[in-house]
Amino acid sequence: MKKVTVSICTGTTCYLMGGAHLLTINERLDPSTLDSVEFKGAHCLGLCSNESNGKPPFVKVNEHLVSDATLNKVLDAIRKELKEIQHVS
Amino acid sequence: MSHAGNSRTPELPSRGASEKKQLFKELEFHQVRKASEHTAGDAYMVQKDAENNRLLAVLSDGLGSGVKANILANMTARMAIRFAETDTDFVHYAKVIMNALPVCQVRRIAYSTFTVVDCRPDGSVQIVEQDNPPFILLRNGEPAEIPFQEYSSEQGDYRKLRVYRFVAEPEDRIIFFSDGVTEAGMGSAPYPLGWRTQGCSAFVRGMVADNPEISARILAEQVVRAALQKEPDRKAHDDISCGVLYFRTPRQTLLASGPPFSEKKDREYADIIRSFPGTKIISGGTSADIVARELNLEITTDLFRFRRSNLPPISKMEGMDLVTEGILTLTEVLNLLQGKNPPIQPNAATLLKDQLINSDEIHILVGTKINQAHQDPNLPMELEIRRSLMRRIATTLQEDYFKEVRLEFI
Known part of the structure; x- marks a missing residue:
């Protein structure tokens, strides 16, 4: 099965603006879905330099960009992507 | 007598x-x-x-x-x-x-x-x-x-x-x-x-x-x-x-941090790092990106390893000995060098500090481009300007640890 890729930016700005908190996400995710999600670190996605991207912290869930990310926002985005995968398959 | x-x-x-x-x-x-x-x-x-x-x-x-x-x-x-x-x-x-x-x-x-x-x-x-x-x-x-x-x-x-x-x-x-x-x-x-x-x-x-x-x-x-x-x-x-x-025989370490002031220097920056004969450390997300782009290398970040450490995690890049986040990690490195008690568990800053202390000759390469996002008034803490932070690290290494330090701005 295709996995959902989650990249959490750990650059200075994102980390300070709440990214540090996002690193507990693998504990918040339903264990049954944990296998279908791949977490990737990103040392800096370079998104904070352009205001049109929104506010840090930034997380990418597949191609979908989550700005001003919180655990709930990221979890929602992951669930949404998971649903789409299930629809397709 | x-x-x-x-x-x-x-x-x-x-x-x-x-x-x-x-x-x-x-x-x-x-x-x-x-x-x-x-x-x-x-x-x-x-x-x-x-x-x-x-x-x-x-x-x-x-x-x-x-x-x-x-x-x-x-x-x-x-x-x-x-x-x-x-x-x-x-x-x-x-x-x-x-x-x-x-x-x-x-x-x-x-x-x-x-x-x-x-x-x-x-x-x-x-x-x-x-x-x-x-x-x-x-x-x-x-x-x-x-x-x-x-x-x-x-x-x-x-x-x-x-x-x-x-x-x-x-x-x-x-x-x-x-x-x-x-x-x-x-x-x-x-x-x-x-x-x-x-x-x-x-x-x-x-x-x-x-x-x-x-x-x-x-x-x-x-x-x-x-x-x-x-x-x-x-x-x-x-x-x-x-x-x-x-x-x-001297142990040499290169600590590179910050993107070059001019983008035209990116290639030169990457080349200095690539050709350095000793241990290579990159501190800073954008800096690591520039090196990866110029040298065609891949970066992987170990997201969860140091998550309880109050510091961003470290990354890996082929040929580099240590890749960390920039300002936060370096600020902590300076604190540790100045005598702050180290945390019980290692983190990016303790790894970086240990590497510096085990070196004899340290070349500090500082890119002086200002990261606009670091000036955001919404940030919960004040981020120091890289240039002055690196200067203080260099002085501490020189005066308190008797290291041979060369500070270069690019």
């Missing part, structure tokens, strides 16, 4: 020394004080002359213990350093110190003893000892005998001044200590006469055989710890002090 003794000056070191590649001198010291005292009675002083690359170290042991011994030892050490740094004939002044300091009327022992280690940039070493236990020279991993010249006290007592001269070879280690080391455990069943110089000598030989690259810092710590273990109840009955001077 007669100069007669000087006519018998031992042979001067050979001229060949200056042609050798300059060796890095790692000088470290470790000490535990007598268990019943709050002040150490052994004094240790170092002077590094940046201009002519001369290194002076003095270890002095004051009579008795506690405050009295501390004052005697510090006075002697300060005198020795002041005399030695004048670049005159130190042996003459060592005699002055010995003859000026009295012998205790009651116990008939010297008010203080001392060892002065004087290294010149050409690798020649002069060691002057007055009644401290003899130093150990480890050469090719084995204790080596060094001839010495001996001068007696003019007060007709037992004190003797020993002068050793030799030229340091790569990987030489000089281990010097107070009698707290050699007399450790004295009177106990396994060590009736204490650990003695022979015991310590066998110990350092074994340590170096097990780990040929052992740093001066760790070796000094280990000697003190081993001496302490010989003591009954593991309580020091005297101040236990040990200094180690290690001559080694």
